[in-house]
Amino acid sequence: MFYLSNILGMRVLDRKQTVVGSIADLEVASAEKFPIVVAVLVRTHSGLSRVGWHNVRALGMTECTLKLVGSELEPNFTLQDTSMLLLNHVLDKQIVDVHGVKVVRVNDIELAESHGQLRVIAADAGLRSFLRRLGLSWAISRVEQRRHHKVAENSIPWSFVEPLGPDVRNVQVRTTWKELSKLHPSDLADIVDDLDFNERDALFKALNDEQAADTLAELEDDRVKVAILERLGVARAADILEEMDPDDAADILQDTRADTQEAVLQEMQPEEREDVRELLAYDEDTAGGLMTNDYLEIRQEMTAGQVIDLLRHEAPDTETIYYLYVTDDDGRLAGVLSLRGLIVAQPDRAVGDIMLRHSVSVFVDDPKKKVAEVMDKYGYLALPVVNHEGLLQGIVTVDDILDQAMD
């Protein structure tokens, strides 16, 4: 096994065993799971020369021998789109450890030779590799001998690594960030926290609208959400907000500047736009500001079977289906029906007969503290929100309150 830190700067000999330069970098084919070294960049007095791996006779522990003669080396290096450089693009840069779901800095890179090919197998981020870079390997072994316990290596198998380096993100996004976009949105949100804004831009460009919306909703800091949206541009921002629950979308838009807010709203589909606009009218710290107006409207004269059919059609888009709020002909809140109550009922029973008539509700202008207290007192996961005429306006779910309570 080789460490990149040992390979860099290594003497390069030509076929006649004369020193022609030193190793400046390794070029790898980045599309591979464990990238293959395709070329060695040799620093000669006339410049940087690219030597294909097939022209390398042997890579030893102290020197590298070529099949060429010195005069065949000429400065000819240009980077290919499908390649990356281990020193220039990866070493000392940040990477995403997809398995551990965190962003770490690469202290060293492990390579291994098999069947005549040299492959990248892992990135090292631990103390051990850091000390090795400082030239303190002797200190490690001394400590290990005395203490009988190993200094942390923290090596991350390359199959779990997503590079973030500045050039990588421009060229490689489509091919290499596949693993990243498979992560759960809340894991992605943790990673976004640790990225700089250029990397955030690149990541959000690589995600589809729905993934982007879920990830955005999971972020904790509102300023970060706003910054990401503003940098994505109005059209993409609108696409992403359409995918979000209207209350989350309104939360973000609340914090953007008035001109951006209006521009993004104009770009959104009319239906989603109206939902969000309605919610924007409420103060952030009231039930109205917390609620979503994307809920199922159930009338009391519907039958249980009809409601279940409706749920089958609509439920994927709505935030909660554990409680269904039933309205009368005027749109007033009439009662509440639990999912359990619905399922055990005969399909032809009218909802008005099986619902609970006295449902607990909050007013749109109740402060969020009140909402939390009511939810806590009755132990509900969601509450209906009504205006002062008793008309149902939306629902608040426990996760909206939880976010607020954790701040």
Add this chain to the structure above:
Amino acid sequence: MTRWKRLGSRFRRFWVALPVVLAVLGPGIITGNVDNDAGGITTYSVIGARFGYSMLWVLLLITFTLAMIQEMCARMGVVTGKGLADLIRERFGVRVTMVVMALLLFTNLTNTMGEFAGVAGAASILGWSRFVVIPAVALLVWVLVVKGSYRSVEKVLLVFCVVYLTYVASAFMARPHWGTVVRATVTPTFQMNREFTSLFIATIGTTIAPWMQFYQQSSVAEKAIEVKNYRYEALDTYIGSFLTNFVSFFIVVACASTLYVAGVRVNTAAEAAGALAPLAGSYASLLFAVGLMNASIMAAGILPLSTAYSVAEAFGWESGVGKSFREAPLFYGLYTALIFAGAGIVLFVPESRLVSVMLFSQAANGVLLPLILVLMLKLVNDRSLMGDYVNSRGKNIAVWAQAIVMIVLAAILTAQTLAGMFG
């Protein structure tokens, strides 16, 4: 008519841009204000008391130097989205980073001690016990950062910035000769003696401090300012650089028109505050002490914070005031250690035993600043990082010229300090 129209549309554009400008402002102004910390106020008091108005021109010149250097950091923050420590690690590798971070850690720890010494000095003028005030301040800044969010921290800091105006008030109470003040500001004078040169260098060293570059670039990067709004961040930087020297100008004026005239020598900012009472009235003295207390508290929070940020960036630790202690243990651990080490040393180690530490810190600073300037110039001119936002040729010439002057001055200071310590 067309001229009025043009003016009208300009005016409209201004109002349209204003919210963006206000959203961007912050990092530069806060950095500039923290620059007037206990060490800064001490230096400005001493040069005012010792040399009167004759060093005011240095402050005018250094405003431009500071603005140029900080502008490069702000630009790198906006374009790369990374902090300076990040970039140094990514471009120059582990060893260079290690050297820079070791020096930074050391100078920032001693500077933090200086801040707590400032707290103690101001407390003694205000008649409070240092054994109550220092632990209280250490706890206050610690809680603010560990328990607070970024937004609350920034708000509190901006309030602190306003308190600096107390120095302007003290200066007016000292009734200076404004004509002489203005003339001294635009007329460079130099005295060839050791005290003048060492204070001259100290003024530059305290105004252009290495932590500032790290701090401002990190805060700019964290704010995620768009490149198209870069000019507002540049404006923020220029305002900050102006404000810091605006305040130090009035500190010098306050001391020059009272202490210098009366021939009073002072060695610390607290002594200056105390000596002001009989000459400019107890209010001026009180305002001076309040300003010192404010500056020391603010810097006692920011310096350890900026250090923790830089070190965490360089070594790839989890960091950020938005994270909890458990999420970022090394970051908070370092922050906590710096504050309580700074406070503890000032409380329990007698001042006479710290003199050599302080001198050594000054020498370390003298090594660190030129090193950082050279690294910054390399980074900011790297096209693969900065694209079209590399330095212009004119700016490169101006900054290199100033960097060379500073390198020479730093070398002189370091040699002087080391000769004094070992010779």
